[in-house]
Amino acid sequence: MEEILSQPPFTKIPIKKSNKTIRFLTFNVNGIKTICNYHPWNQFKQEFNDIFLSLKSDIITLQELKLTINTTLNEIKNIGHLKNYRSFISLPTKKKGYSGVGLFIKKPENDEEKQIYTVVKAEEGLTGYLSDKSGTRYRDQEDKIGGYTNDMSESEALNLDSEGRCVIVELINNLVIFALYCPANSQGTEEGETFRLLFLQQLLKRCENLHNLGKRIIIMGDINVSLDLIDSAEGINDRLGLKIIEDIRDGVNFEIENYKECINFKFSRKSRELMNKYVIQSMIYLLRDKQKINYSNYQIFYDTTRIYQGRRKKMYTVWNTLTSSRQINYGSRIDLILCNCTKMIKHTSNADILPFIQGSDHCPVFTDFENWNEENEEGKEKKDIMIELNKYQDKKIMFEAKNHFKLNKIRDISTLFGKRNFIESNGSSESISSSTSSRTSSPQPEISKDNKETETDQKSNSKKPKVLVYKSRKTIDNNKLSSSSKKSINDYFL
The missing domain is CATH 3.60.10.10 (Endonuclease/exonuclease/phosphatase)
Incomplete structure (x- = not known):
């Protein structure tokens, strides 16, 4: 490691x-x-x-x-x-x-x-x-x-x-x-x-x-x-296409020069308006016009990333992988x-x-x-x-x-390799493997129907281990995935 x-x-x-x-x-x-x-x-x-x-x-x-x-x-x-x-x-x-x-x-x-x-x-x-x-x-x-x-x-x-x-x-x-x-x-x-x-x-x-x-x-x-316009590449791109905002690289100056549209974005969806009602605003010169809503009675949350990073642009957390949007950083936070x-x-x-x-x-x-x-x-x-x-x-x-999920009633398959130690826990057998044991993705054998091994089974297992057939994990080929199984980035720009 x-x-x-x-x-x-x-x-x-x-x-x-x-x-x-x-x-x-x-x-x-x-x-x-x-x-x-x-x-x-x-x-x-x-x-x-x-x-x-x-x-x-x-x-x-x-x-x-x-x-x-x-x-x-x-x-x-x-x-x-x-x-x-x-x-x-x-x-x-x-x-x-x-x-x-x-x-x-x-x-x-x-x-x-x-x-x-x-x-x-x-x-x-x-x-x-x-x-x-x-x-x-x-x-x-x-x-x-x-x-x-x-x-x-x-x-x-x-x-x-x-x-x-x-x-x-x-x-x-x-x-x-x-x-x-x-x-x-x-x-x-x-x-x-x-x-x-x-x-x-x-x-x-x-x-x-x-x-x-x-x-x-x-x-x-x-x-x-997305709480703010600077959190949505699509939101910015749409407004640039309509020529209702100016493209300014610095986030603070972007929001100052495009103040009206930055405010309108916060109210553009009910879900966004609701989240912004509870998140303390860190936008420069925000809410000079307080007629739309009184935030003061609701705001209790700090957006930790924004508080620490300020008004940094292009700080996106999701991209459309079908259109190589990640490579050009066209995404959403x-x-x-x-x-x-x-x-x-x-x-x-x-x-x-x-x-x-x-x-x-x-x-x-x-x-x-x-x-x-x-x-x-x-x-x-x-x-x-x-x-x-x-x-x-x-x-x-x-x-x-x-x-x-009652996971303590499932035997760890890694213990089939090397030394095995068993402990009784809530009527079930748990295995403790050494730190060097490697885990596989093959299905793990269950103990027994009542989650216990009989003395006969234990003696039999100690004399003659069971023969198991292991199958390797198949790697998914992304090229064979249908495009319908993947999400459009538009689903994320909300």
């Missing part, structure tokens, strides 16, 4: 400022099963723990996993049982094999990190109407994240949460993280637009409720909304990391896009915060965290992937 990381593009990934830096990263992978067929990820042999480490990030969300529970349990295990990260994964119950979101939290290595990365609560879905393995709806559980809205029926809520678009985790330091793949309505239908707006409304209203409860909040993922905490924003040490990372039509986006827990305004925050730590550090989180 060290040899891989010593080469581009990984040498281009910014090094964190210190060992106290906390890096958040979002990446729409456009298919977790296929990303490892492309450079640079094909060097990692499906080892997602190493992939995550290569991104030098502590809290990671991936969108468009494109997994289904029934047919790809092996792939779920690849990202659900990691050495250095805890996994929380939501998959769709309808439109199977579509969307899907994963949130991966660094496992703390010392007491100081436990005060940051310890997970105290986790939920699937946005509305709280889904249930974990206990059968109790999240919103009805005694120990819940909170902030739920009550302005929609349960059937509407379950439909909203049926596409695997949201994972929510609360950490011990009072930070609630929303990992999201927001709807795009790429087909342009009335039904799709209604669904999209309802999702954004419920998301932002719940965040507002949590904000009022004093929670720190991070929204990270593919939001599918729709992958965002938003934060409601002023203290955290003051501790931002870096925030940027990583366009040199290939493998998807999107690129990763990251934000670095220094350890804001060290700034103890009331003199008791760390004490409170330690009390909570004693309560939660050994708590079983039912929505954690290994529990939610």
